Amino acid sequence: xGNVPVGVxxxxxxxxxxxxxxxxxxxxDVHHDxxxxxxxxxNQRSFDSLIGxxxxxxxxxxxxxxxxxxxxxxxxxxxxxxxxxxxxxRGAVFDVGVDLRRSSPTFGRWIGVELSADNHKQVWxxxxxxxxFLALSEWADVMYKVTEYYSAAHxxxxxxxxxxxxxxxxxxxxxxxxxxxxxxxxxxxxxxFD
Numbered sequence: 204x205g206n207v208p209v210g211v212x213x214x215x216x217x218x219x220x221x222x223x224x225x226x227x228x229x230x231x232d233v234h235h236d237x238x239x240x241x242x243x244x245x246n247q248r249s250f251d252s253l254i255g256x257x258x259x260x261x262x263x264x265x266x267x268x269x270x271x272x273x274x275x276x277x278x279x280x281x282x283x284x285x286x287x288x289x290x291x292x293r294g295a296v297f298d299v300g301v302d303l304r305r306s307s308p309t310f311g312r313w314i315g316v317e318l319s320a321d322n323h324k325q326v327w328x329x330x331x332x333x334x335x336f337l338a339l340s341e342w343a344d345v346m347y348k349v350t351e352y353y354s355a356a357h358x359x360x361x362x363x364x365x366x367x368x369x370x371x372x373x374x375x376x377x378x379x380x381x382x383x384x385x386x387x388x389x390x391x392x393x394x395x396f397d
Contacts, residue, residue, distance in 0.1 A: 223300070223302055223309045223312060223314045224309070225302075225307075225329050226300055226314050226326065226327060226328060226329070226332070227253050227254060227326070227327035228316065228324060228325070228326060228327075229250075229253065229288075229324065229325040229326075229327065230322075230323065230324050230325075231243055231244060231323055231325070233323050242323060244290065244323075244325075245288070245348070250288070250327075253327065254327060254329070258286060258350055259350065260288070260348040260349065260350055261349065261350065261351060261352055262348070262349050262351075262352055262353065263346060263347070263348050263349075264346070264347050264349065264353075265292070265344060265345065265346045265347075266344070266345050267293075267342060267343070267344050267345075268296075268336075268338040268342070268343050268345070269338060269341070269342060269379070270338050270339065270340060270341050270342075270343075271337075271338065271376065271378055271379050272337070272338045272343075272378065272379045272380075273335065273336070273337045273338075273363055273372070273378035273379065273380050273384070274335055274336055274380075274381075274384070275299065275333065275334055275335015275336060275360070275361075275363060275384065276299065276301055276333035276334060276335040276360060276361040276362070276363055276384075276387070277333060277334055277335065277358070277359070277360050277361075278303060278331075278332065278333040278334065278358075278359050278360075278361070279351065279353075279354055279357040279358055279359065280357050280359055280394050280396070281330075281357075281396065282357075283351050283352070283354040283356075283357035284330035284331060284351060284357075284396065285330060285349040285350055285351045286327070286328065286329045286330045286349065286350040286351075287327070287328045287332075287334055287347045287348070287349050287350075288325055288326075288327050288347060288348040289318065289325060289326045289327075289328070289334070289336075289345065289346075289347040290318060290323075290324070290325040290326075290345070290346055290347070291318040291319050291320050291343060291344065291345055291346075292320060292344040292345070292346050293320050293340075293342060293343060293344035294319065294320060294338065294339070294340030294341065294342050294343035294344065295317060295318065295319035295320070295321070295338075295339040295340045295343060296317070296318055296319070296336040296337060296338055296339055296340075296343045296345060297315055297316075297317055297336060297337045297339060297372060297373050298315065298316055298317070298318045298326055298334075298335075298336045298345075299313055299314065299315045299334070299335050299336060299337075299370055299372075300313065300314050300326065300328040300332040300333065300334055301313045301332060301333040301334075301361060301368055301370075301390075302331065302332055303331055303332060303333055303361070303390075303393070303395045303396050304331040304332075304395070304396045304397070305395050305396060305397055306396075306397055307331070310395075311367065311368060311390055312368075313368055313369075313370050315370065315371065315372075317339070318336075318345075319339075319340075320344075330350065330351075330396075331396040333359075333360075333361045334347075335363055337372055337373060337378055339373065359393065359394050360383060360384055360387035360388075361387055361388065361389075361390060361393050362384075362387045362388060362389050362390075363378075363380060363384060363387070365389045365390050367389065367390050367391065368390055
């Protein structure tokens, strides 16, 4: 996949069965020299141009995971649904979004892309998507900006291994998942969006 300038949506075609048009891939310019590198990791005007709307982020979240840890698939239902802009600060993950918007022609389809501290890629998942990732490196630090505050009453999870979704997770043996994620409902029983 070639470089995609900030603000230009991409066909995220690595490791996925189909393209999801509302998902955006951002590959910021990275300026290297003998001292290291510099990158503008977020620009409000460029981001709004990417998604075709003005977006307000209200919270930044960060997690650290060991290799083989799978977090997700998580989302919040309306009126607290969250759009997420995800990037990796350390290590690498296989990042996944699942379209849970029943009215969408891509309902139930997933998208997956490797995000790493080395490739600097970021993924935008709009409200109505479940999100999860598998840590591929010894340690992975993931940061994501969200468009709505956390709300325990609206928090939901979807089974990471639902055969109807059939996410093609990288082969890393049996992933380590939380008890809550292991007990999450399948898509057919999950709360979804209109």
